Amino acid sequence: MSTLVESPRDPAQAVLDTVVRAGDGWCHPLRAGQVLRIVDLEGNQAVDTLFYALDDSAERYDACATMRAQGAIYLTTGTRLLSDRGRDLLTIIADTCGRHDTLGGACSCESNQVRYALDKRWMHSCRETFLLELARSGRGLTKRDLGHNINFFMNVPVTPAGALTFADGVSAAGRYVEMRAEVDTLVLISNCPQLNNPCNGWNPTPVRLLVWDA
Numbered sequence: 001m002s003t004l005v006e007s008p009r010d011p012a013q014a015v016l017d018t019v020v021r022a023g024d025g026w027c028h029p030l031r032a033g034q035v036l037r038i039v040d041l042e043g044n045q046a047v048d049t050l051f052y053a054l055d056d057s058a059e060r061y062d063a064c065a066t067m068r069a070q071g072a073i074y075l076t077t078g079t080r081l082l083s084d085r086g087r088d089l090l091t092i093i094a095d096t097c098g099r100h101d102t103l104g105g106a107c108s109c110e111s112n113q114v115r116y117a118l119d120k121r122w123m124h125s126c127r128e129t130f131l132l133e134l135a136r137s138g139r140g141l142t143k144r145d146l147g148h149n150i151n152f153f154m155n156v157p158v159t160p161a162g163a164l165t166f167a168d169g170v171s172a173a174g175r176y177v178e179m180r181a182e183v184d185t186l187v188l189i190s191n192c193p194q195l196n197n198p199c200n201g202w203n204p205t206p207v208r209l210l211v212w213d214a
């Protein structure tokens, strides 16, 4: 079940307000108590996201722990985003989309090649954006630090037979998801450039990011 909850926060009060273009990334620390909003500006845009504890990046978002704790596979308002040490990194506190995926993973040159065609290998992918942003962050994080991510706004239903399907989106222009950092957290985002399946409505578009202080 999804839980649509609007936020009372005013964008004019945000301490950070930026737009990430389609295919670009963002790596930014959040202090405990700060709130991050991701706005799907044009609709049906997948936002691949990973989280790390800021003081010890060996502790990071854990998709299995998160799904186990809530007894459900889709993420929405009330979902606690757990670390691999069982701590709450963030909590989703508002959501006007209603469903976010954490099963489908991030696109890569390898998956583009295996799923679609040999010549898709050279298309830009989320994995490359993650690696580029990690390198830019100067925190010493590399390939081995890429775990299983969240895909905000992405619709990946599990069929009755147990298969995953990359389905047409359930989001729309202006929908957003908002989360509060429970501990100091590093956020790593790839605004997905995928063109080979409908996760971005065949048209990757920008997202807006806002941060409010506690």
Ligand SMILES: [Zn+2]
Binding pocket: 048, 106, 107, 125, 126, 127, 192, 193, 194
């Ligand atoms: Zn992607």
